[in-house]
Amino acid sequence: MIEKISDKLRQLRQRVGEYPTKNLNITLEPLSLLAFLKAQKEITPAIFWQDKAHQRRVVCLGAIDDINHIPEINDEARYYGGLAFQQQGKQWQNFPAVRFIRPALEFSEENSVLTLICHFDGNTSIETTLLLLATLRPSAPLNNISTQITSRNDSPNQQHWAELVDLAIEYKALLPKVVLSRQTELICETQLDYCDLLAQWHEANPNSFLFSFKFAKDNVFIGCSPERLFERSDNKLQTEALAGTVNRGRNEREDNILLQSLLTDKKIDRENYLVQEFIIANLKRLKAQVSCEEPHVLQLHNVQHLCVPIHAQLPPETSDAELLYRLHPTPAVGGSPKLPALQFINDNEPYLRGWYAGAVGHLSANHSDFSVAIRSALLTEKRIKLFAGAGIVTGSIAEQEWQELDNKIHTILDIITLKGEQ
Incomplete structure (x- = not known):
């Protein structure tokens, strides 16, 4: 998978140069996105999103834009993030009043088709995306949680x-x-x-949104919301x-x-x-x-x-x-x-x-x-x-x-x- 993506990025570089202004979409073989995300422990931001109707499941890795306001979008960009309920304390230091990111890599599964969207905005180089791609690890097995x-x-x-x-x-x-x-x-x-935890939570309550937002390595906000x-x-x-x-x-x-x-x-x-x-x-x-x-x-x-x-x-x-x-x-x-x-x-x-x-x-x-x-x-x-x-x-x-x-x-x-x- 990594080699296929790398080849597509190098081909894009030959066509448009080092700083593309449009996204690159690549169709991939299906994989368990939660199992894939589990293996990417060193990458932040890392986001998982699944809608309530299970029509779309997404893993976002890295960011080409990280902002503290709600973006106005009139092109092909997509941003992930949220708004706080109220002011933050120490435990919410990575979760300000408003935070949205435009991912570098967006793995999006719709109708059983997996597409990787490599986001570009004219300011992000193909080399930066290739370096992020090189850090990806193979999927890790999902396990039942057992602790006291x-x-x-x-x-x-x-x-x-x-x-x-x-x-x-x-x-x-x-x-x-x-x-x-x-x-x-x-x-x-x-x-x-x-x-x-997310996989088991969703199994218990399948008719809910499923999400995780990891902006730093030391904490992650997750939910299974109806x-x-x-x-x-x-x-x-x-x-x-x-x-x-x-x-x-x-x-x-x-x-x-x-x-x-x-x-x-x-x-x-x-x-x-x-x-x-x-x-x-x-x-x-x-x-x-x-x-x-x-x-x-x-x-x-x-x-x-x-x-x-x-x-x-x-x-x-x-x-x-x-x-x-x-x-x-x-x-x-x-x-x-x-x-x-x-x-x-x-x-x-x-x-x-x-x-x-x-x-x-x-x-x-x-x-x-x-x-x-x-x-x-x-x-x-x-x-x-x-x-x-x-x-x-x-x-x-x-x-x-x-x-x-x-x-x-x-x-x-x-x-x-x-x-x-x-």
């Missing part, structure tokens, strides 16, 4: 959580909904491989209100009872409606034509969510930057009204969310796709920080919401300790 958790620390702890829930409910006149969250830090006996922020194809947009959560049942009958409760519970309906209202209002401010589908239930391994798909026809001049700043963060991860909810979170949560509950994805001139970075984790050697949130509205009970947080991280806890295999 030696310590766990929840921030906030359960007592503090109960106090925050009570405080949020006291503010119900100003805050009909606020989403509170928790960081669960685990120390493991052995180092976790994030590609192994929530779409938006997908734009030219001027057509689809998004969703994903809010309201119940457990999966112990058997089919209990599962169906819980599913029906999602569709009929007034508290859940109110929580979801606040998200719908926010999304529709902000799309209409962009002069979009908006329509909603009927609610349905999205079932995951341990929980199920109420989901309302939303479609919009956008004016031609609408930019991805406008969409991101209008729609992120939605009340599904922040609250309603937006600014008071975000202020409450900033003032009261005992840790900084960083890219958790942020927006991650990719954008190009014709197509952009972003997920809300929930069901996510930050890995550093033997340490993993898991994140989960719960919407607090009138009628919320702190103990039940705490259990919801546990349910949302249960899948990844099972993977780490192999409990799901027993």
Whole structure:
């Protein structure tokens, strides 16, 4: 594979010179992209992306552009990255408020066809790409994770959580909904491989986005998120209100009872409606034509969510930057009204969310796709920080919401300790 790519690059050099202005696309034999990414431990940036419908799976290696703003694109460029939920602390030093990269090498699999896109912009030399190519290693096998958790620390702890829930409910006149969250830090006996973890996470929850962003060698942000922020194809947009959560049942009958409760519970309906209202209002401010589908239930391994798909026809001049700043963060991860909810979170949560509950994805001139970075984790050697949130509205009970947080991280806890295999 390396020799074939190198030959194509040398041929390109003979045709256009050392600094091409257009990308080079090369069709390759299929390979497991996660297994391939696992072997490239020394390369940063390194990004993995898989969309919710499994139509596209991507590995990005290296970068020809690394920026701290949302790019405006009118050519063949594609950028990958995201926006943070809030200001960053020390643990988020490689994940600023906004960061996007244009990869040097983009391995893209669509409809079982693997294409390598070598990105060029007139400033990157073929020699630089050849040097990066020479560092690539053959795929490494994906393995089941098996380790022991030696310590766990929840921030906030359960007592503090109960106090925050009570405080949020006291503010119900100003805050009909606020989403509170928790960081669960685990120390493991052995180092976790994030590609192994992603593969098993996706196996448990296949109807989710799958992503990893590694900007430096010492940490990586990963996720298996069920929530779409938006997908734009030219001027057509689809998004969703994903809010309201119940457990999966112990058997089919209990599962169906819980599913029906999602569709009929007034508290859940109110929580979801606040998200719908926010999304529709902000799309209409962009002069979009908006329509909603009927609610349905999205079932995951341990929980199920109420989901309302939303479609919009956008004016031609609408930019991805406008969409991101209008729609992120939605009340599904922040609250309603937006600014008071975000202020409450900033003032009261005992840790900084960083890219958790942020927006991650990719954008190009014709197509952009972003997920809300929930069901996510930050890995550093033997340490993993898991994140989960719960919407607090009138009628919320702190103990039940705490259990919801546990349910949302249960899948990844099972993977780490192999409990799901027993």
